[in-house]
Amino acid sequence: MVARMASSQPLSDAQAQRLIRLYDGAEKEILTEINRLLLKDPASESYSMAWQKTLLQRVRQIRADLEKGSRTWCSEAIPESYMKGMEWADKDPLMSGKAIPGFGSIHQQAAQVLAENTYGRLQDVDQVIGRKVDDLARAISLEATKGSVLGYQTTKQAAKRIKADLAERGITGFRDKAGREWDMGRYAKVLAQETTNGAFRQGSINRYQEHGHDLVRISHHAGSCPKCAPYQGRTFSLSGQDKEFPALSSATGLFHVGCKHVISLAPEELRRGLDVLQGKGGRGGQGSGDQEAGR
Numbered sequence: 289m290v291a292r293m294a295s296s297q298p299l300s301d302a303q304a305q306r307l308i309r310l311y312d313g314a315e316k317e318i319l320t321e322i323n324r325l326l327l328k329d330p331a332s333e334s335y336s337m338a339w340q341k342t343l344l345q346r347v348r349q350i351r352a353d354l355e356k357g358s359r360t361w362c363s364e365a366i367p368e369s370y371m372k373g374m375e376w377a378d379k380d381p382l383m384s385g386k387a388i389p390g391f392g393s394i395h396q397q398a399a400q401v402l403a404e405n406t407y408g409r410l411q412d413v414d415q416v417i418g419r420k421v422d423d424l425a426r427a428i429s430l431e432a433t434k435g436s437v438l439g440y441q442t443t444k445q446a447a448k449r450i451k452a453d454l455a456e457r458g459i460t461g462f463r464d465k466a467g468r469e470w471d472m473g474r475y476a477k478v479l480a481q482e483t484t485n486g487a488f489r490q491g492s493i494n495r496y497q498e499h500g501h502d503l504v505r506i507s508h509h510a511g512s513c514p515k516c517a518p519y520q521g522r523t524f525s526l527s528g529q530d531k532e533f534p535a536l537s538s539a540t541g542l543f544h545v546g547c548k549h550v551i552s553l554a555p556e557e558l559r560r561g562l563d564v565l566q567g568k569g570g571r572g573g574q575g576s577g578d579q580e581a582g583r
Contacts, residue, residue: 303365304480310361311476314354321347322424340425347421351414358410366403369484373491382553383499398494399487406483413475482545489543492551493526502526503533503554506542515541516549523554
């Protein structure tokens with residue numbers, strides 16, 4: 289069977305760049321406002337709580353714009369990736385069954401759920417950003433108060449320390465299970481790759497099942513990472529109800545962030561005992577290897 293390349297990765301990369309630019313831009317704007325707080329001399333006549341409040345209002349507007357942009361991205365990128373996954377399934381040489389018109393209500397609902405889940409994760413990041421900025425503002429205000437008692441040289445030293453911390457870590461948007469902190473742009477990249485590729489895969493799965501297919505095979509390509517290598521070319525059941533083949537959901541470690549593997553329909557010859565566990569046929573993957581972000 290002639291291998292063909294999936295078209296989801298170029299889409300995923302392009303969509304990821306959109307989200308990365310959005311979050312990188314917002315982080316830079318927020319840091320600019322925070323630096324204004326840090327650079328302002330608390331002893332100057334222009335420094336006041338009202339001035340600080342105005343600055344924080346600008347930060348809230350940046351966050352509001354970011355939230356709006358995030359919702360737009362989710363409503364466009366996720367359904368688009370889902371539809372690409374459906375198209376991938378429709379072009380499968382082994383696809384059979386009565387042709388079903390494109391993006392029906394069931395698929396629209398599925399794509400919407402995926403988009404809303406992604407938006408919820410981005411909202412969580414926004415809440416973390418908000419708390420971080422508020423904490424910084426309180427810390428700066430506290431240091432300004434101390435300065436009136438201990439001297440403003442002490443306050444300047446504290447501001448320098450806070451600024452150095454921001455320069456090193458940025459406005460943290462996410463902390464993973466290992467306790468590592470991610471800047472906004474990097475987290476946006478990982479989330480974009482994970483959710484668009486996930487939507488592509490779910491679109492394929494739903495389309496296959498809509499046509500009554502259950503067995504799928506994992507793509508096989510050079511350069512696979514240790515997590516995915518054991519699954520290359522293997523056959524799985526979408527429903528998990530097949531007595532011969534394991535459920536796709538049991539493939540722990542497969543489809544990690546940045547994974548290039550895709551699924552295609554498994555040939556019916558498997559039912560006659562041929563190539564049961566480690567088939568080498570089927571369609572090729574989306575790239576020459578896995579590119580894992582954040583592993």
